[in-house]
Amino acid sequence: MSERLCSIQYKDRGLVVLAAHWRESASTAEFLETLGKRIATISDNGEIRGVVVTGLSQVRQQCRRADDATLYDVSALSGFGQQILFNLEKTGKPSIAAIDGECTGLGLEIALACDFMVASETARFGFPAIAEGLIPFCGGTQRLARLVGKSKAKEMIYSGDLIDSAEALRIKLVNRLYPEPELLPKTMELMAHICTRSPNAIRIGGEVVNAGFDIDLQTACMLERNAFALCFSSFDRHEGMQAFLDKRQPRFKGE
C-alpha cells in the first residue's frame, strides 16, 4: 500500500515526476518513509536529470496522535521528516514543485525544500493546522522565513490563513504562475530547458547557494572560489566554453 503513497513517473529526456498520492488511512510517518525511499532512488539514478514534484495539494498532516505516542515519538518524527527533506534538497538534481489546489502543511514543507515553486492561478498556500495547535515540523518554519522574510512567515504561521497565488507571487513564495491546464506541461518544458544546461554546474551551484546562505560573506566567497576552480577540471566547462566560442549547442555529460 505504501508503494502507492508516492510514486516516480519516468518521462523522456531524464525527467521524472515525483507524485504524492495521499490516502486518508495513511500515517504521516508512512508517507514520509515512502517519500524518503523515492528520493533515495532519484539520488542514486544517474539517468535522472530533473525532478518535478506534483500532488502536494493532496498531502495532509495527520493530526490524530496515537494514544501511546510520547513526546519522544513526536520529536523523532520531526527529525525524520527534516532529514528526508534535507535529502530532497541535496539530490544534486534540479527540482521544481508544481502546485495546484491548496498546498498546506507538510505539502508546503516539501515544496519549500524544492529549488523553487511554480503554481496554477487557483493555487493557495498556508499552514492552517495552527488552529489545532500544530506547527510545521519538517524545516518549514526555517525555510519559509528565509524565503519570504520573517514577518511574512509569522503572519502566515500565526494566522493559519491561506494566501492566493497572486499574493504568493508577490512575496516570492512562487516564481511563476500558469493557467491551471498548462501547469504541468509548462513546468515540464521549463525543467527540460534547465536540463539542457550543465548538470555539473547546476549541482555544484546548488550546493554552494545552500551552503553559503547562512554563513558570513567571506567564508561563503572562499567556498565559492574553491567550487569555481573545481568546475575547471570538468568536461562540461570545456565543452560549454568551446560550444560558446563555436556558436553551437553544448553537449554536456555532467562530468
Next chain:
Amino acid sequence: MPYKKLRIEVANRVGYILLDAGSRFNKLSITTIRELKRALAQVEADREVGAVVLSGYPGESFAVGADIGQMLHFDPADAFHFAELGQSLFEQIESCHKPVIGALNGITMGGGCDLAMACDIRIAVDSLQIAHPGARLGIITGFCGTRKLPRIVGKNFAREMFMTSDPYNAVEALQMGLVDRVHQSADFWPMVTGFAERIASHPLKALSASKRLLNAAENCDLRSGCLLERETATHINSNLL
C-alpha cells in the same frame, strides 16, 4: 598611468567610472578588473567626490563576464586566482566609504551581474537584459554571486536564474528585487545623475556610517548590530541634542 578600459569623470560631487573596454561588451578581463580597482581607489580618495556611479553608459552593455576565449585555457589554479582577483574588487566596492551606485545601462551578464550586486544601489534602463549564464558554460560564478544573488532576490529566484541561465528583463529584475529602480532609456542618464547628485549632496560621514552599518547588518546578529549602531550613531549624531 592612463586607463585603457574605462574613463573617469567628476561632476557636481559625483565620480563616474565609465567602463569602455573597447568592444561591444565590457568584458571583465584581468586588465579591466585591475583598472576598476585602481579607478575606484582614485575616486574614493578624491575630496571632490561624495558618491560614485559605476556604469557602461553610453555603451550597449554594463558589463559581461570574463573573456570566454581567455577562460577556455584556465586550469583550476588560474580559475582560483581569477576568482580571488574579482572578489577583491567587490570587497573594495563594499568597503569603499562612499556610496557606489550601479547604473545598469544595458546587457549585464555573469561577472557583470556580480559587479552590479557589489554596488549599494542598482538603477536599470528599461532595455536591461540581466543573466547569470554559468550553467550554459559548465561553470558557476566565482565572483560572490552564489552568496549575494540569493540574499538579494531570494533563494528560489536565485536558483532559477542560475539553473535556466536565461536573460531576465527590467520588469522581472525589478519584481525580483535585483534592481531598485527602472527608467526609460530617454530619461535614464538624467535620472541617474540627478539621483547620484542628491545622494552626494548629503554629508559624507553620515553616508559612510550608514553604509558600514547596513553592510554589517547582513553579517552579524541583531544585538551586536545594534551595539555597533549605538556607538556609530553617538559619534555621528553628536549635534542631535
